[in-house]
Amino acid sequence: MFGQANVLAQGQAEFPPSVEDFYLPSILPWGAHDNYWFTKITLMVWLAVGVLILFFLLSYRNPKLVPTKKQWFAESIYGFVRNNIAVDMIGHAGVRFAPYFTTLFCFILLTNAFAIIPFFQISPNSHIAFPAFLAVISYVMFNWIGIRHHGFVKYFKNSLIPPAPWYILPLLIPIEFFSTFLVRPFSLAVRLFANMFAGHMLLLVFTLGGFAMISANAWLAPVSVLSWVMTIALTFLEFLVICLQAYVFTVLTASYVQGALAEEH
Amino acid sequence: MYFLAAEGGEAVHNPIIPAWEEIVVGGIAFIVLCFVLMKFVFPRMEQTFQARVDAIEGGIKRAEAAQAEANQLLEQYRAQLAEARTDAAKIRDDARADAEGIRQDILAKAREESDRIIAAGKEQLAAERATIVRELRTEVGTIAVDLASRIVGESLADEARRKGTVDRFLSGLESTGAR
Numbered sequence: 001m002f003g004q005a006n007v008l009a010q011g012q013a014e015f016p017p018s019v020e021d022f023y024l025p026s027i028l029p030w031g032a033h034d035n036y037w038f039t040k041i042t043l044m045v046w047l048a049v050g051v052l053i054l055f056f057l058l059s060y061r062n063p064k065l066v067p068t069k070k071q072w073f074a075e076s077i078y079g080f081v082r083n084n085i086a087v088d089m090i091g092h093a094g095v096r097f098a099p100y101f102t103t104l105f106c107f108i109l110l111t112n113a114f115a116i117i118p119f120f121q122i123s124p125n126s127h128i129a130f131p132a133f134l135a136v137i138s139y140v141m142f143n144w145i146g147i148r149h150h151g152f153v154k155y156f157k158n159s160l161i162p163p164a165p166w167y168i169l170p171l172l173i174p175i176e177f178f179s180t181f182l183v184r185p186f187s188l189a190v191r192l193f194a195n196m197f198a199g200h201m202l203l204l205v206f207t208l209g210g211f212a213m214i215s216a217n218a219w220l221a222p223v224s225v226l227s228w229v230m231t232i233a234l235t236f237l238e239f240l241v242i243c244l245q246a247y248v249f250t251v252l253t254a255s256y257v258q259g260a261l262a263e264e265h
Numbered sequence: 266m267y268f269l270a271a272e273g274g275e276a277v278h279n280p281i282i283p284a285w286e287e288i289v290v291g292g293i294a295f296i297v298l299c300f301v302l303m304k305f306v307f308p309r310m311e312q313t314f315q316a317r318v319d320a321i322e323g324g325i326k327r328a329e330a331a332q333a334e335a336n337q338l339l340e341q342y343r344a345q346l347a348e349a350r351t352d353a354a355k356i357r358d359d360a361r362a363d364a365e366g367i368r369q370d371i372l373a374k375a376r377e378e379s380d381r382i383i384a385a386g387k388e389q390l391a392a393e394r395a396t397i398v399r400e401l402r403t404e405v406g407t408i409a410v411d412l413a414s415r416i417v418g419e420s421l422a423d424e425a426r427r428k429g430t431v432d433r434f435l436s437g438l439e440s441t442g443a444r
Contacts, residue, residue, distance in 0.1 A: 099307035129287035
């Protein structure tokens with residue numbers, strides 16, 4: 001956040017924005033450009049983790065049968081993921097995955113939300129490292145669950161061989177392999193990353209574009225205002241994307257687990 | 266993406282290549298989050314949900330048990346009531362039958378009594394009549410003898426003859442009367 005503030009304060013924000021705008025100088029050591037251990041991004045990740053842990057531990061410190069408002073709120077988040085994602089997708093067996101799905105959902109939702117929270121205004125998920133890590137967990141998880149449930153051979157037979165005539169199988173098996181075991185982790189990671197990346201880029205374009213136009217020519221001030229209004233509108237769109245992507249990531253993970261547990265292809 | 270292509274040459278960072286430091290940091294942070302939430306929070310939520318379900322289901326079960334008990338009691342009362350009604354009807358019938366029996370008994374006794382009284386009366390009457398007839402016969406005999414003595418002027422003191430005459434006369438009277 002300091003990096004961005006510096007850039008804006010110096011009035012040197014370059015237009016058009018580039019990929020480099022996503023890589024702010026590190027905090028510790030201060031201002032380093034090739035050190036990623038302690039940056040605004042990692043700080044936000046830790047912050048998200050801390051906020052979530054604090055929120056859930058505090059609101060569930062002393063659970064009661066008749067919940068307090070805070071407890072009810074924490075419960076409804078868990079209940080939403082448990083009933084509307086885990087149980088809906090996987091069935092009753094999905095309950096045991098609900099804790100992970102809820103953690104995943106909350107983490108993505110909050111880290112995404114940093115994209116539009118003032119002074120943060122960039123999501124850690126616009127750095128592919130974080131979505132990639134989550135996607136790898138989902139990938140390992142659904143394969144592990146499938147292998148443990150069916151056994152190694154049966155799991156791969158279930159996943160790779162669709163119920164189709166034998167002569168079409170040589171075509172289908174590579175497609176199944178490609179889509180299930182190669183594309184899934186990438187699509188998961190890239191979908192989340194690209195959405196947050198593009199969202200931040202859009203906000204940058206309209207915000208910096210306004211500055212660029214007004215500093216290029218005072219007569220362009222109305223267009224600048226329009227550009228900033230667009231920024232506000234896009235912030236609402238971004239809010240939608242934030243919630244949607246958190247939901248999509250969780251639902252897809254649940255769907256992969258469901259596919260791995262399914263008896264038939 | 267025009268600018269990306271245009272500045273591709275000078276760009277230090279490739280957004281598609283993850284920085285391994287960030288993977289490490291993000292991984293540790295996320296694992297910590299998972300550990301805490303999945304160990305200390307969500308299982309307890311599941312427990313609370315279960316406890317809530319139990320509480321509600323227990324309540325429903327208790328209500329159902331109470332309902333069943335009430336139904337059973339009602340059934341029992343109904344059965345008892347029906348039984349009592351049958352008993353009452355039976356008692357009424359018995360009483361009616363008893364009353365009828367008693368009435369018949371009393372009637373029979375009364376009839377017997379009346380018959381007896383009538384018979385006794387008749388007997389008494391017959392006895393009195395016999396006595397009177399006997400007395401009359403004696404008296405009439407005496408009077409007739411007296412009268413006849415007076416008329417005839419002679420005493421018919423001879424007991425045996427007198428008696429035979431009177432008796433013959435009276436028998437003649439009776440036979441004419443009976444005829």
